[in-house]
């Protein structure tokens with residue numbers, strides 16, 4: 001399919017709206033000159049903003065599968081880029097909806113954080129009805145998603161009442177190793193099954209501990225105190241009990257963790273969970289753990305390369321409960337190739353029956369770097385009735401008293417849906433809210449970690465990136481430590 005976007009600066013937003021309707025499509029980007037030269041015949045979408053007579057003329061035309069539609073609008077010249085881009089997105093949505101019949105429940109909202117928008121409207125003083133009117137009128141969001149976004153914002157308001165201290169931060173520790181690689185994975189996580197990666201781990205832990213010590217000195221100079229700690233990756237429990245304890249002790253000895261109220265370690269892969277590891281992390285302060293089945297269907301687990309069984313998940317979950325963590329989370333995925341609505345319902349019901357404190361419902365997102373980005377698996381996933389699946393999950397979770405408390409969207413999600421964190425009241429993960437709503441500085445350590453510095457008062461946000469792969473993390477280690485000056489510079493500008 002050909003796309004003509006003029007000016008090309010609008011490419012990112014406009015392409016995101018087109019992808020709602022044609023998620024599997026590859027696009028050729030043409031210029032208006034190419035059109036004048038007749039470099040197309042059909043399957044083309046044209047989106048244009050042009051200044052004429054003191055006005056911005058906005059024009060969308062599409063010719064898809066032999067059907068054509070167009071929409072035109074105008075705006076005052078000084079309406080601003082953002083308004084024009086949104087208006088073009090609305091026209092485009094109308095045109096493509098007319099040609100394909102597809103409806104997106106999030107309308108033209110294609111960004112990662114729809115709840116952030118709702119929180120901003122609440123801050124402006126708008127009530128639920130006004131927010132719903134704006135979301136549905138300006139962005140074409142369905143009534144169901146308006147209610148979901150509003151409920152999520154309400155949970156956050158309840159959880160964040162006490163959070164006001166700008167010196168509070170969170171720590172993120174990246175452990176980019178897994179026992180094997182899942183087919184849908186787009187993380188940099190490396191399979192520790194082979195000797196090459198296994199050999200990297202001891203050196204990685206050495207350097208990670210050095211980075212922890214170095215960074216702790218900076219945060220102490222700045223008077224910053226961790227409020228939450230989060231080990232992600234990868235699967236942190238790929239490491240041995242002794243390795244995990246070494247990292248946890250390094251954190252405890254170098255940061256002031258007396259104010260930490262939530263300490264999460266992801267143990268996503270049940271095949272990495274042992275009683276020794278769980279006891280060790282619990283004794284060293286871990287309060288929240290994540291054990292993830294993704295599905296309760298063995299044949300699907302095999303198809304997605306998870307290398308563990310449903311029974312292994314049940315065993316790991318029961319072990320986590322017996323060890324006595326305050327909060328246990330489980331992740332499941334809607335839209336896996338080979339699943340069915342009935343199959344997914346069984347997974348939802350089976351997980352709810354276990355009564356974990358948190359249930360995170362992901363919708364499959366087809367990332368370029370994942371193995372399922374091959375046409376066969378991709379098409380099988382795209383034809384999944386993910387909307388029906390997630391609707392059932394929401395219905396059942398509300399029924400059993402869970403509430404949505406964080407929500408985010410990714411590119412290329414099946415049915416343009418979302419990931420939702422559900423929680424029993426009082427078990428919401430503060431870390432997940434901080435990171436999704438960009439409310440607190442997250443100091444991130446390890447390969448592929450990205451520190452996010454947040455200055456809420458002045459609406460400033462800055463990222464400081466670490467090197468991605470463990471091998472580059474090692475090669476550029478000193479250079480990376482040097483980059484941490486940016487943390488001090490950021491806080492100096494803030495004062």
Ligand code: SF4
Pocket residue numbers: 177178180181182184185186187189233234235268269
């Ligand atoms: S467990 Fe998670 S991080 Fe590890 S390979 Fe699977 S999807 Fe990727």
